[in-house]
Amino acid sequence: MDREDTLENCLLFLSQVHPDSNVEVNNDILRKQQVQLQDCPLAQLRGQIQAKAPSMLQQTAHVLERNQIGEIFLLKFAEGEHIFLYHF
Numbered sequence: 118m119d120r121e122d123t124l125e126n127c128l129l130f131l132s133q134v135h136p137d138s139n140v141e142v143n144n145d146i147l148r149k150q151q152v153q154l155q156d157c158p159l160a161q162l163r164g165q166i167q168a169k170a171p172s173m174l175q176q177t178a179h180v181l182e183r184n185q186i187g188e189i190f191l192l193k194f195a196e197g198e199h200i201f202l203y204h205f
Contacts, residue, residue, distance in 0.1 A: 118180065118181075118182040118187075119179075119180070119181055119182075120179070120180040121177065121178070121179045121180070122177075122178065123174065123175050123176065123177065123178065124166070124173060124174050124175070124176050124177075124178040124189070124191060125163065125174035125175065127178045127180050127189065128159065128162055128163045128166075128174075129163065131159050131180065131187070131203075132159045132160040132162075132163070134205075135159055135187070135203065135205040136158075136159065136160055137158070138158065138159045138187070138203040138204060138205045139156060139157065139158055139159070139203060139204075140156060140157060140158070140159055140162050140201045140202070140203045141156050141201070141202045141203070142154045142155065142156055142157075142200070142201060143195075143198065143199060143200050143201065143202070146194055146195045146198055146200055147194070147200065149194075150170070150173075150194060152169055152170045152173070153169075154166065154169065159203060162201070173191070176191050176192075176193050176194070177191070177192055177193070178190065178191055178192075179191075179192060182205070185204055185205055186202065186203075186204055186205075187202070187203045187204075187205060188201070188202055189201040189202075189203075
């Protein structure tokens with residue numbers, strides 16, 4: 118799957134498609150934006166972002182899924198490095 122939308126819409130979609138998937142957060146990238154999040158289930162990630170960095174939810178996100186691994190990129194934050202990684 119290849120999807121591009123706001124991060125919020127991507128997370129809403131993914132939490133329905135992969136409700137049991139846990140997300141690994143790439144805090145090395147987020148730290149540059151002065152944001153730190155915890156690894157958590159996909160369904161909880163949106164709430165964490167809403168509480169700590171709500172403007173991030175409106176950023177353009179690119180979701181790439183291949184071979185049971187999903188990556189979420191925020192082009193404004195890091196080109197070529199995923200911000201979030203999950204297995205499904």
